[in-house]
Amino acid sequence: MAEKLNVELREDFGKGAARRLRVEGRVPAVLYGHGQDPVHLSLPGHETALAARNPNALLELALADGTTHLALIKEIQRHPLKRSLAHLDLIIVRKGEKVEVDIPVVLTGEPVAPAIAVVDAQTLTLSVDALNVPEQIEISVEGAEDGLQLFAGDVTLPGDAELVTDAELLVVAVQIPRVEEEPSEDEEAAEGEQAEGGAEESSEQE
Structure with missing residues (x-):
């Protein structure tokens, strides 16, 4: 409309x-x-x-x-x-012609915790009927587990839309976030001693 x-x-x-x-x-x-x-x-x-x-x-x-x-x-x-x-x-x-348009990718559902879904491609380029351009492409990640990858060629397209984007483009990846471990007190103390030792050697050389 x-x-x-x-x-x-x-x-x-x-x-x-x-x-x-x-x-x-x-x-x-x-x-x-x-x-x-x-x-x-x-x-x-x-x-x-x-x-x-x-x-x-x-x-x-x-x-x-x-x-x-x-x-x-x-x-x-x-x-x-x-x-x-x-x-x-x-x-x-x-009416009757096709146009190439960039359609936003929208995720629905939630993957299995603690995994999260990361959108690598915010839009996909489609060839669609000029008078029937979809507002968005919905991709469900409900129940998806760590390691799932969806490429452009895997996405179900709306209506009679045709994919223009490279089919091998990664669109969504489900993964468990990596948390960087903070150094322990012993490691911090060891780093401090190394720094002090280096400063003393520098002073002696001078």
């Missing part, structure tokens, strides 16, 4: 124009793809921020002249401190 946004064409460009838009509570964006010239847009800030919580959200962009475009978010730029939306790159998509 596409998120509908009422958008406006932008005629002023540059950092100053973009800054003014953001002050007005809007987000500057550029739309491109399918051989069309880039179209500069102004998006409603609040609605766009809600839609952008899903980085692969499908957007229906409605212009004042009645035309609409279906698009996916290609890149998000955020304010370095406020983390608010600063600019969006949008790519036009059409």
